[in-house]
Amino acid sequence: MPPIRSFDAAPTSPLHSARVPRTAMLVVEDRVELRDSLRFLLERFGHEVLLAGSAEEGLAVLRARSDIGVLLTDIGLPGLDGWHFAREARALYRGLGVIYMSGHAGGEWQVQGVPGSMFLGKPFEISNLLAAMGTVLSPDHR
Template sequence: MLEKAFDPFFTTKPIGHGTGLGLSMIYGFAHQVGGHVTLASTPGEGTTICLYMPRDQAAPAMVAETEVSPASAPPKGRGTVLVVEDELVVRMVVIDILEEHGYAVIEAETAAQALPHLSGQDSIDLLLTDVGLPGMNGRDLAAEARRLRPGLKVLFATGYAEGASQRSAFVGEGMDYIAKPFDLDELGQKVRALTEA
């Protein structure tokens, strides 16, 4: 089982309790930044997961000299993203990436937690929701969000390989989707495209 732990969709959770993408997302993130992950497990004793990230070898003085000038730095994102994701690890990675790109983030684990933000006074520029949420799914949440806030931009995150015809049935104007496990740069690009459209 250890050799499958980082495979997408390998999970021992019952249906509706996570997609089995958490470790796959962590593995992908580590490799994108030049790191790696190890996993050790002993029956009856537990499991240890180690995440290794590359350390910046530049001396502090060197860092100051090589800092990117504001003119050449990528533009920071503007606006607030409501992230609805039931897998804690995936939600944390997504939130970190969005905040790193300059977005304000409101987080919710379920549609039920997201709805008060959508029906309230919170400023929300984009709904980023997992499709396979327990209870009300992401598609139904998006429909309700659009009822409450007409024209709200929506980015669906899905771990399921749905056919193009199925995707076109629920991805309309002002919407897009990203497949999990996703590339972190692609996530940033899609969020920026929707929030700046």
């Protein structure tokens, strides 16, 4: 099974244009094939996608780039986990939209997640990721 499933919608689809402003985003995932799949799909929708394989790499990217609007992070990262990583990322950028993803964690994100964050269980549809991005980028949500 592929790491994520896509849907056939053009980057100008109502789903994309109505809910998700184009943004720079950081994807932190230790599985290379999933990182590459996410980059391919998200770039198709006009987003700039930066990649990191660990929380430590992700923090280095965040320190180098102040224009990142969304952080999409796996929870089960090697070293610093996604929960702690997102807290450190939010300490750097208070308005950063955060989306957690995991194939194992469920309702725990409501307790462990940073305020205003979202959770996606793996595997997920790209349409669900786009909807979550629209939510965390909304000024009303933060």
